[in-house]
Amino acid sequence: MSTKKKWLVHLALLLAAVFYVGPLLWMVDTSLKGEHQAMAMPPVWVPHPVRIHKTYYKVVHSPAFDLTLYARNTLIIAILAAAGSVLSSSLVAYSLAKIRWHGRGVLLSVMLASMMIPFPVLMIPLFCVFRNLGWIGTSLPLWAPAFFGVPFFIFLLRQFYLTIPRELSEAAFLDGCSHFGIWWRIMLPLTRPALAVVALFAFVASWNNFLGPLVYLTHQSTFTLSVALQFYQSRSGGTSYNLLMAASTLVILPIVVLFFLAQRTFVRGIATTGLK
Template sequence: MALKKTVKPLLYHAVVIVLSIIMIYPVLWLVMSSFKPSNTIFITAESLIPSPWVWENYVIGWQGMGGNTFGVFIKNSLVIVVLSTLGAVFSSALIAFGFARLQFFGKTFWFAMMMMLMMLPHDVVLIPQYIMFAKLEWLNSIKPIVVPNYFGVPFFIFLIIQFIRTIPQEMDEAATIDGCGKFRLFFRIILPLVTPALATAAIFSFYWRWEDLLGPVLYLNKPSLYTVSMALKMFLDNETVSNWGAMFAMSAVSLLPVLAVFFAFQKYIVEGISTSGLK
């Protein structure tokens, strides 16, 4: 019995360590490859340790292209990510509050429409959206990427609805008796209690917008407006030699904001999704 209690935890940790190494190896390979000469990265792909170490990849990569440093592309991505995240989280929370707490005509119909939109592939609406934004003369700006987020994101709406439903309605009734209107009830009572769900939505929104390539490619034409994902794609050239070293170097740099957000708010990911109840 004592041997079993000892062996079982050892096996568990051994399996977890092996799986962790398998999952983290591609990232480690990316970072190590960023220090290799560009023309030897795939020749020495089986060797993890660079020989020699090439630090110039980071210098060349940071110089950017089209007269813009890589810092400009990071700034553009941060602007889009922050504006999109704020709009997506706030609008989704407001819509979720309406579905979870208010009674209005056609509520079931509109909820069904929202669920259908959540299952609708994004590629289906690309052409209609592009035509609409072209008629609005929004092309070559961040508006087509940012503004739609201010009308709610179906997945976030559904997530926050489930969280709001765990809040006892007696709290709403008590606040209403004390004179709270609907908006004050939302801002003073509901919004503070659904902070974990809001944080989870914000984290997902950050990840999705940071890695988005299709939206910027469709709507942004000026190099000064390019995002990180577009800048990384520009290091690859089908007609000449691709600068893999600089691309891997800037890919490693682009991971830093993602890792920072994850380690700072990782507890909210589990807490926000787990909506089984409130203390």
């Protein structure tokens, strides 16, 4: 690649970088200013003095935005959803990949077809199902279904299980290992990276989910961070952007930290999803 070309690539990527990271920087920047400075025109670029006690402190202790409560609600749901997804999806994936039984082809087709159905199509009738189960107003609709297996994750894990040589499970079988034993002692340890991908994706999807909590949570004390943030925004009516940006920063931060801790898992996971 010639030097001139390299500079052009740099230029294009720098422009893109401004678009992608600029808003996040401006969010943090605004969140460090006092209200007056945040709304100043022309804008103040560097906050002086830094007003953490006036923004973050205020947000954390605001009665309208009980951050610790919402963070706890969100965390519990995300952890349960991740645990359920890993456990059930790997069981089902093992059945679809490694056990011969009548009907597994049909089940696989049904599962692939169901991946074409987006959530908004089912949200209303699901609301009725959950209402009959008495789950509306609780967090159950947001994590309990994960314990029944998630099609996307089942498919992902099935593809991983298919790559594990048959001789391995055959040998274990001859040694008297049951299917459960093969799943537990061979498949799970061998596919730990794939399980990490599932756990991570399930966690992030659940953390970022908005429509689900909006439909199924009825009481403010059960809100998750995303619904709470929307609620906070609509209540603050477009004023005090410094507080709003501080709240947004706090909502985004855990996901960003998680990303930097598990960057490889993220990228490997996404890369495999598009390649079958």
